[in-house]
Amino acid sequence: MTPPNGKNISEDGYIVEYIVIGNSVKATAFDPVTLKEVSVIGARELPRQQLGKLAVKKLIYMLRKNNAGQH
Numbered sequence: 611m612t613p614p615n616g617k618n619i620s621e622d623g624y625i626v627e628y629i630v631i632g633n634s635v636k637a638t639a640f641d642p643v644t645l646k647e648v649s650v651i652g653a654r655e656l657p658r659q660q661l662g663k664l665a666v667k668k669l670i671y672m673l674r675k676n677n678a679g680q681h
Contacts, residue, residue, distance in 0.1 A: 618662070624669060626662040630654065639665035641673065648672055 618626055625640040633654050639662070640647040648668045652661045 622666060622670075624666050626665055628658050628661070635661055637661035637665040639669040641669060644673060646673060646676070 623642070625642060627638045627640070629636045629638070631651075634651050635654050635656070635658065636649055636651050637658070638647055638649040646669065648665060650661060650665045650668060652664070
């Protein structure tokens with residue numbers, strides 16, 4: 611369940627913030643270790659948990675992509 615301030619911590623330890631923008635919701639996933647963040651936007655009717663999981667998946671993808679490029 612999302613607290614009233616629109617933020618929660620995912621099972622993976624990432625911080626997810628939700629912001630309602632008109633008929634859309636912006637979900638931002640933040641990694642407190644690397645300080646990287648990514649966002650996704652979806653319909654307001656979609657479950658926030660679904661948007662949050664998508665944002666975390668995108669963040670993990672970006673973190674892996676950045677790590678692969680450093681080798």
